[in-house]
Amino acid sequence: MTGLKLALMHRALLVLFLGACYITSLGQSDDLDPVTRIYAIKNAHIIQAPGRIIDNGMLVIKNGIITAVGQNIDIPAGARVIQADSMYVYAGFIDGLSHAGVPKPKEEDKKNKVKDPGNPPNNIAGIEPQRDVRDMLDPNDKSVDEIRRLGFTVSHTVPYGRMLPGKGAIILLSGDNPDAMVYKQQASLYSQLAGTPGVYPNTIIGVMAKYRELYRQAEQAKAYKSLYAQGANGMERPASDRILEAFYPVIAKQIPVAFKAEDVLSIQRVLDLRSQLGFNLVLADVKQGWDIFDKLKSSDIKLFLSLDLPEMEGQGKSDTIKVDKKEPLKLEADLEKKRLQARKDEVIKKHYQQPALFSSKGVLFGFSTAEAKSKDIKTNLSKLVENGLSEEAALAALTTSPANLFGLEATMGTLDKGKIANLVISDKSYFNKDSKVIYVFIDGKMFEYRDKPKTKKAAKVIGKWTYSVEGFQGVNTGDIVIKGEEGNYSGTISSVVTGDTNDLSAISVNGNQLSFSFTVVFEGSAIEVDIIVTIDENTFEGTMTPGEYGSFSIEGEKVPEK
């Protein structure tokens, strides 16, 4: 190959790469103001609200507001016309709980050594209710676009943290700066039943006790403060305490406590706190509420069900498993495995059916995405519909219900004249598995997601990873180190259990798949161990196959570089 040819090839690659970059950047906010703030969405199938549909309709947006919706509407002068023939237009989705717009904090320094773990500083103990998510927002954080491209336009977004991470806000998933994103500041006091490793409160019993104590101290301090305001003369000055003061609007019922509680026990623990302390409650990311339906219904709480669903192996199986008679199940262990699998599937199915159940009982609920991976959310919504949730009910849970639950119905939740221009436009019915979101409008600003080519970039594997494998001898952990460059990797794997370090061979990266092998000597014979994992940024999951010894699931995460 001549030098010229090589140079040309490089150039071609460069163009291709840049091209891909350019297309990818569509959907991101532009630096320039748009030419017009008037849009006319034409010939669309408009779902104004669940059950309220206009065929061949037109929707006009002016300066961030929906100004007209219906049939036979004139296109206003200066409007940018969106030809939406055969497309579906919905009100923008509202996320009941997420961290959208908040950059994920880096893994905490392990050297948070405190002198007395029973009495750590509040920030180390995860007690930071005075923080405000507004101070953490970054409109360019990838979490914003990740859910926006699914149709979400508004999110109840909360800080990361542990027991009391700070105040949440209702934000628009667009805006050039943090303040521009905020629709309603201090919308909730965010709380989790999460202790802090190594310091107080560490366990669920510590967190529950600490929560009660802080709340009652805040009630006491608030009452004293108002006494002081009535007649300060002769009274001891009330101490200023930003932790306790953060509870004041909750105690005054001006804002709710927003609790994340996924499993059936956590939910009930939160309900215990609520009934003892008496705060208004937003209960979000609920996964296992089917057996405590009455408690959830009777207690007048704002409910958001998680869009994170457990995965069922071998999707599509019905209630019977067909077994080939030619390969009879010989071992009792095989039969037991089948039975265990069936019980597991049954519980997973309950997760899938939960929204349908709640809907059939007439409970108002929205959805939340805090724990869901954005790539699964749309599939999961389809899964919920396949499991009995009507499309109308699903849409309500994404639009009108959360608008009502958060008191936003005056401006959001439906496509009616006068509401904020938050909408999502898909090429087919949104709940159709194959549908694609084409446009999202937020606050009248257009984001286009058409024609995004799949850029299959090789995952970054170089660096040090920790792994853990669950085998029959318990959990094995260790490090995997990968060096070199694309196409020429080398590396080692070490085990904490055996203390051995082995060289890796056949390291290959294909998209986000990493595979490699290594050889261990076990009782005198060499065993080739194959590992295939799927990398998702800084974590991986996959399987380890040690020769004929079955296969085990392996997972791990990247050790951050210093």
Place this chain on the structure above:
Amino acid sequence: MKKYIIIVLPLLFSLIVQAQQKGSVLIKNGTVLTITKGTLETTDVLIRDGVISRIGKDLNTPKGTRIIDASGMYVMPGIIDAHSHIALDAVNEATSPVTAEVWTGDAINPLDVSIYRALAGGVTISHALHGSANAIGGQSETIKHRYGTVDPDVLRMKEAPRTIKFALGENPTRVHGGGQGIVPRTRMGVEAVFRSSFSEAKQYMQAWDKYNDGKNNKGFKGTAPQYDLRLETLADILRGEVIVHCHSYRADEIYMLMQVFKDFGIKKLVFQHANEGFKVAPELAEFGAMASVFSDWWAYKFEVYYSTAYNASILHKNGVVTSINSDSGELIRHLYHEAAKTQKYGGLSDDEALSMITINPAKQLGIEKNVGSIEVGKDGDVAIFKNHPLSIYTIPMMTIVDGIVEFDRKNDADDMRIYADPDETIDVTLYGTGHAGDRCMQDAQFLFYK
């Protein structure tokens, strides 16, 4: 042509109940071991709406009452375990030497299959104790084994008084002194922690009393002490509202704690383990302290070497209310065997031996008016055995809680979990769970290794 066998999945295990249930059963023609009122041959026990309503011969069957034929079998009160950590999502809040404010009642896990396993050993009540990492540990919860609910509240035994866990010796000194370099590092330090904590609580009570006395006076400008859940709990101990269950081994320390309690006027005291309790049995009896011990388990750490299997018998014969406990999800399944060991080591009578796992632990938990013997008016908690429960050949056949059959050997499915884990890796290979399922130091291990 291929032929298929169809495996129909087991029907959904839908035994989940929302509220606490009470049942009615008539147990006919059993040998009734009442514990407190002797042994009654060929006698019926009628439980109506969860309560024992009649004991006698040839009782009529009220409408809607299930009849259980106990001919040739032994009917005894449900077994009570005064020291257990089953059905808990957290055992130790091990970050501080004093954590009186925490409560295992917040960590109740009704989904724990250990509850069913305990039922299969005739155990109807267990004391879900906080662990022994801290000198003053957490408040604990007495639970009834009403298995089949997802509601932690259903498990709580509402009639049971409050209890709290204390701990002496190596555990608190290793965790806090050894692990963190704070008090207590020594046994002296443990005593100092008790004394300073109670003194602080006394000051707290006095400050509140002063505030409450003055607050209704005209022109009152005083400030209340800041609400403190830890001191509130310690104050409740001083007021006699909480029974202290103290993890202990050595006689000198057991004696020390009684001195501390005398100084602060605290009377409700049960020593847990108390392996050297036999050395101070008369002193325990004089104080009115009780003891909950292992039948024959020791030498698992330095302070637990000086032990004897005669401990329970010696304590009992000195007038100490003594029970035998499990502290383990495994031992809890055969507490009747553990109780029988007091006949080999100390020659206790049948009633004495069985009282160690029935009425005596009931007294230690403050629930002896409700449970612990078969008497009219008490809760319908009953265990039915084939062969005498103190015989090595005994087999638990049925366990009844509040008149509801919670375990029936004839109807005992393999998989009694209430929820399967949706993320579990299905692996039928069994592997060991270590030292007999001891969870006394759960959530605290990380503090030992720095």
